[in-house]
Amino acid sequence: MSNGKGYGLLEGKKGIIFGALNEKSIAWRVALACNREGGDFALSNAPVALRFGELDDLAEQTGSSVIGCDVTNDDEIEELADQLDEEYGGIDFILHAIGMSPNIRKDQSYTDLNYEWMQQTLEISSISLHKILHFFDEADILNDGASIVAMSYIGGQRIFSEYSDMNDAKALLESIARNYGSRLADRGIRVNTVSQAPTKTSAGSGIEGFDGMFEFADQLAPLGNPTADECADYCVTLFSDLTRMVTMQNLYHDGGFSTSGISEKLLQTLKDAQEYKEDD
Ligand SMILES: NC(=O)c1ccc[n+]([C@@H]2O[C@H](COP(=O)([O-])OP(=O)(O)OC[C@H]3O[C@@H](n4cnc5c(N)ncnc54)[C@H](O)[C@@H]3O)[C@@H](O)[C@H]2O)c1
Numbered sequence: 677m678s679n680g681k682g683y684g685l686l687e688g689k690k691g692i693i694f695g696a697l698n699e700k701s702i703a704w705r706v707a708l709a710c711n712r713e714g715g716d717f718a719l720s721n722a723p724v725a726l727r728f729g730e731l732d733d734l735a736e737q738t739g740s741s742v743i744g745c746d747v748t749n750d751d752e753i754e755e756l757a758d759q760l761d762e763e764y765g766g767i768d769f770i771l772h773a774i775g776m777s778p779n780i781r782k783d784q785s786y787t788d789l790n791y792e793w794m795q796q797t798l799e800i801s802s803i804s805l806h807k808i809l810h811f812f813d814e815a816d817i818l819n820d821g822a823s824i825v826a827m828s829y830i831g832g833q834r835i836f837s838e839y840s841d842m843n844d845a846k847a848l849l850e851s852i853a854r855n856y857g858s859r860l861a862d863r864g865i866r867v868n869t870v871s872q873a874p875t876k877t878s879a880g881s882g883i884e885g886f887d888g889m890f891e892f893a894d895q896l897a898p899l900g901n902p903t904a905d906e907c908a909d910y911c912v913t914l915f916s917d918l919t920r921m922v923t924m925q926n927l928y929h930d931g932g933f934s935t936s937g938i939s940e941k942l943l944q945t946l947k948d949a950q951e952y953k954e955d956d
Contacts, residue, residue, distance in 0.1 A: 680712075681712070682709075682712035682713045682714065683713065684713060684714045685713040685714070685912055685913070685915075685916040685917075685918070686710055686713040686714050686715030686769070686912065686915055686916060687713075687714035687715075688714070689714075689715050689716070689768040689769055689915065690715070690716050690717065690764040690765075690766065690767055690768050690769075690819075691710065691715055691716070691717040691718075691767055691768055691769035691770060691771070691915065692717055692718045692719075692720060692743075692756075692760060692767055692769075692770050692771075693706055693707050693710065693717055693718070693719050693720070693740075693770075693771045693773070694720050694721065694745075694747065694770070694771060694772050694773060694774050694808075695721065695771070695772070695773030695774045695775075695827075696719055696721060696731060696734055696773070697721065697725055697728075697730070697731075697877075697878055698728075698730050698878065699730070699734075700876060700877045700878065700904065701773065701877050701878070701904070702773045702827055702872065702875060702877060702904045702907055702908070703719075703771055703773035704734055704904075705903075705904040705905050705907065705908040706771050706773065706907070706908040706911050706912075707719060707734055707738055707740070708734075708737070708738065708905075708908065709905070709908035709909055709911070709912050710738075710769075710908075710911075710912060710915065711737070711738040711739070711740075713912050713916075715769065715915070716739075716740075716764070717738075717740055717769070718740055718741045718742070718743050718759075718760060718763065718764070719731055719734060719735055719738075719740045719741070719742050719743070720742070720743045720744070720745045720756060721742075721744065721745075722744070722745070722746045722747070723744040723745075723746060724746075726742065726744050741763060743756055743759055743760075747774055747800065747804035747807065747808065748796070748799045748800055748803075748804060750807065750811070753807050753808060753811045754811050754814075754815070756811075757811050757812050757814075757815035757817055758815065760812075760815075760817050761815055761816075761817050764817075765817075766817050766818070766819040766822075767812065767817050767818060767819060767822060768819050768821070768822050768823070768915070769822060769823050769824070769825075769915035770808065770812075770822070770823075770824045770825070771825055771826075771827075771911060772804070772805050772808065772824070772825070772826035772827065773826075773827045774800060774801065774804055774827075775800065775801040775827070775842065775845070775879055776796075776797065776800045776801060776879065777793070777797040777801070777840060777841050777842045777845065778790070778793035778796050778797065779793045779794060779797060779840055779841050780838075780839075780840050780841070780842060780882065780883055780884070781882060783884065784840075785840075786837075786840045786841065789840075789841055793841075794841050794844075797841045797842065797844075797845050798841075798844070798845055798848060801842065801845035801846070801849060802845045802846075802848040802849040802852060803848075803852075805826050805849055805852050805853065805856075806852045806856065809824065809856050809860070809867070813860070818860070818863075818865060820863045820864050820865065821863070821864040821865065821917075821920070822865045822866070823865070823866045823868075823914055823915045823916075823919070824853075824856075824865070824866065824867045824868070825868055825869070825870055825911050825914050825915065826849055826853055826867075826868075826869045826870075827869070827870055827872055828846045828849055828850055828869040828870065828871045828872070828926060829842070829846050829871060829872065830871050830928070830930065830933070830934055831843035831846050832846030832847040832849070832850050832869075832871070832926070833847075833926075833934075836889060837885075838883055838884045838885040838886075838889070839883065842883075846871075849869060850869045850926045853867045853868060853869045853924065853926070854867075854924045857923045857924035858924060861923055861924075864920070865923075866914075866919070866920070866922060866923035867923060867924065868914060868922060868923060868924070868925045868926070868927055869925070869926045869927065870907065870910060870911060870914070870927050870929050871926055871927065871928045871929065871930065871934070872902070872907050872929050872930065873893050873894075873897065873901040873902055873929065873930040873931060873933055874886065874889050874890040874893050874894075874901060875901070875902075875903070875904050875907065876890065877904065892942070893930070893931075893933050894931075895939060895941045895942040895945055896933055896936050896938070896939050896941075896942050897930055897931030897932045897933035897936060897939075898931065898932040898936065898939065899931030899932050900931050901930070901931055901933075902929055902930065902931055906929075907929055910927075910929050914927075
């Protein structure tokens with residue numbers, strides 16, 4: 677657990693954090709943690725998300741600038757890279773915390789996906805990581821030794837029925853992280869994904885059955901579900917120089933969920949439910 681004051685792990689580092697929508701967002705919590713650790717960064721989100729104005733509060737709190745960018749739009753990413761170049765010269769850390777599926781939002785079942793929407797899911801949630809790295813590299817704003825973290829979910833490996841085409845999007849995101857990681861490693865640049873447990877945010881709660889997924893994971897994971905703030909602390913370590921040799925990994929931050937089969941707690945819940953059914 678952090679000591680509240682920080683350890684100065686990101687002193688002298690400059691970054692960009694994508695995806696803070698409101699104070700529950702994982703990116704929002706990461707921004708606060710990076711600020712606590714002495715990092716200097718810009719905040720970015722889609723122009724439509726900036727209209728809510730909440731990001732300005734976070735920017736003020738952390739002394740950050742806010743730059744609008746729809747990550748599906750090549751020109752906007754190029755412009756963003758130019759602005760970062762002007763403001764910071766080079767970037768040492770990037771958080772990609774972006775995800776959205778129109779199919780999930782509009783309750784379209786996996787076997788009857790709208791393919792245009794599926795394309796949007798992949799463009800927003802996965803291909804955007806490739807584009808950001810491509811255009812940032814082209815603009816020469818990735819500093820040697822930089823660290824890139826993209827937020828993922830275990831749906832990339834295992835099927836979570838209500839997670840629909842986001843299961844596919846996370847598998848692609850993790851693959852892009854590995855591929856790019858292998859190509860940037862000669863400059864000491866690291867690319868990893870953090871596979872976070874269900875977390876109560878706008879994107880999370882928008883999934884049908886989210887509460888059940890959250891409870892199930894919490895009862896199965898020996899340590900329980902980590903919060904967004906705990907995820908933020910983990911991301912800070914990955915941005916820091918303490919993890920210089922970690923790259924091309926999908927790192928589970930899930931309280932042990934991914935390697936658990938069944939737990940006493942979950943068994944008890946199932947037993948209670950069975951007894952309740954028999955009494956009925
Ligand atoms: N909440 C969870 O349970 C959970 C678990 C594991 C992983 N994740 C991942 O964490 C990341 C952050 O999600 P969150 O839970 O904090 O929810 P969130 O809704 O707060 O964040 C998602 C962000 O994506 C942004 N976004 C969507 N379309 C965009 C576009 N075209 N251009 C730029 N930004 C765009 C949204 O504006 C929003 O800020 C996502 O990748 C999500 O899949 C979430």
